[in-house]
Amino acid sequence: MTRRPLHLSGALFAVLALPPVARQLESSMAGHMAVQVPLLVLCGILAFGAVPESVRRRLAAWDRHGLVGLGLALSAMAYWMLPRWLDAALADPVVELAKFVTVPLLWGMPLAWAWSRLGLVGRGFVAAHLVALAWVLGWFYANAPARMCANYLLEEQQTLGSALLALGTAGALAGLLRVVVGAPRPAADGQPLRLDGTHVLGNH
Amino acid sequence: MRAATALAAVLVAGSATLWQATDGLRAFTTEAARRLAVEAAPRxxxxxxxxxxxxxxxxxxxxxxxxxxxxxxxxxxxxxxxxxxxxxxxxxxxxxxxxxxxxxxxxxxxxxxxxxxxxxxxxxxxxxxxxxxxxxxxxxxxxxxxxxxxxxxxxxxxxxxxxxxxxxxxxxxxxxxxxxxxxxxxxxxxxxxxxxxx
Incomplete structure (x- = not known):
């Protein structure tokens, strides 16, 4: 176990939770949905790097292939992509607190866990799903004639749409690059890397 | 068996949460939610x-x-x-x-x-x-x-x-x-x- 990911996660979380930073990011729909929320997910991914091996082994007994973690992460993702709950996070401090707690814990950490357990096909499915989702949502937000969030202007919604289309395209190009050039540098022991950069746990 | 149970529990809990969060898949936006809310309980x-x-x-x-x-x-x-x-x-x-x-x-x-x-x-x-x-x-x-x-x-x-x-x-x-x-x-x-x- 290493403490470094936890420190990084904690530092990032602390910055994101600073009221001026939160207000600034939430002042635009793109800042809220395409920057703040993904960074909170990253907090969870980084924090997962500090989970001890003994805990991971116990988790593996319940979720050998990472499907439980994936189900949890996708459920949390679906929840926080609902426009009404993004609105509610702006209007209600309790919902805002829930966002800061559940996005790292129920989306980021389970996603990191699932990624560490999934095989090649599973990872490909998740990556393709996320790219497709970013494109579909991006197209929708860029072209929807009506506002989805009560707290953001139509122009901000269109900007978010463009940002999601760009993110999806970047993800697709990164995936394509991996296919063409090959997998990224493996660890010294030949194990592939997790989302948080630490080694994948062997099967037990 | 344990894995299947855990997966089923997560899927049921996730679906129930999303059902609740959207008023039964009827309200994805704040505007739709407020309309349902006042119909259910006049304000x-x-x-x-x-x-x-x-x-x-x-x-x-x-x-x-x-x-x-x-x-x-x-x-x-x-x-x-x-x-x-x-x-x-x-x-x-x-x-x-x-x-x-x-x-x-x-x-x-x-x-x-x-x-x-x-x-x-x-x-x-x-x-x-x-x-x-x-x-x-x-x-x-x-x-x-x-x-x-x-x-x-x-x-x-x-x-x-x-x-x-x-x-x-x-x-x-x-x-x-x-x-x-x-x-x-x-x-x-x-x-x-x-x-x-x-």
Whole structure:
């Protein structure tokens, strides 16, 4: 176990939770949905790097292939992509607190866990799903004639749409690059890397 | 077996949470959610004092016993406010005998700085409004946030001196509660609702 990911996660979380930073990011729909929320997910991914091996082994007994973690992460993702709950996070401090707690814990950490357990096909499915989702949502937000969030202007919604289309395209190009050039540098022991950069746990 | 149980539990819990979070897949936006919420539980409104286009004082409670159709406007609005006004005019035309006698129209400006009683009077004349239709503004600007919040109306500056806001026709019941919210073009739905209350 290493403490470094936890420190990084904690530092990032602390910055994101600073009221001026939160207000600034939430002042635009793109800042809220395409920057703040993904960074909170990253907090969870980084924090997962500090989970001890003994805990991971116990988790593996319940979720050998990472499907439980994936189900949890996708459920949390679906929840926080609902426009009404993004609105509610702006209007209600309790919902805002829930966002800061559940996005790292129920989306980021389970996603990191699932990624560490999934095989090649599973990872490909998740990556393709996320790219497709970013494109579909991006197209929708860029072209929807009506506002989805009560707290953001139509122009901000269109900007978010463009940002999601760009993110999806970047993800697709990164995936394509991996296919063409090959997998990224493996660890010294030949194990592939997790989302948080630490080694994948062997099967037990 | 344990893995299958855990997976089933997560899928059931995730689905139930999303079902709850969307009111049974019926409300994905704040606007849809507020409409369902007031239909399920009519909402009491704050006792703000308003003044109409003729400078007469009024409160929502003054309409007790009648049905009130309320929209939120600002008179410089070039788009959706005019459409809401058109809708109210069409509803009134469909039920002429009840206008001012059981059914009332009230347009509230959320821009009291610019919408003086004079501006409201000009707007009412421009729209060809029935004399019983009152166009009003809050007397105390401090009442505006509570009033908007109670109705669930969100007003944002559009960056060009105007505003963007969620547009709808609000129906107040005989007890002065917010009881229903209709699309701002839903003439048929509003007329049907009012006919049911006769």
């Amino acid at each position: 009491r409104l704050p006792a703000a004092t308003l003044e109409d286009q003729d400078g007469r004082s009024l409160r929502i409670a003054d309409y007790a016993g009648g049905i009130v159709l309320v929209d939120f406007i600002y008179t410089r609005c070039p788009t959706v406010c005019t459409q809401m006004t058109d809708t109210l005019r069409e509803v009134a035309a469909a039920l002429p005998s009840r206008l001012g006698d059981g059914i009332h129209l009230l347009s509230i400006s959320f821009d009291p700085d610019n919408d003086t009683t004079h501006a409201l009077r000009d707007y009412a004349a421009l729209q060809g409004a029935d004399p019983t239709w009152r166009f009003a503004r809050v007397v105390d600007r401090g009442d505006m946030p509570d009033l908007l919040e109670a109705f669930g109306v969100v007003v944002l500056p559009d960056g060009f001196g105007g505003y963007v806001h969620n547009a709808a026709i609000h129906v107040l019941d005989a007890e002065g509660r917010l009881a229903a919210i209709h699309d701002f073009t839903d003439v048929e739905g509003l007329v049907a609702r009012l006919e049911r209350t006769s």
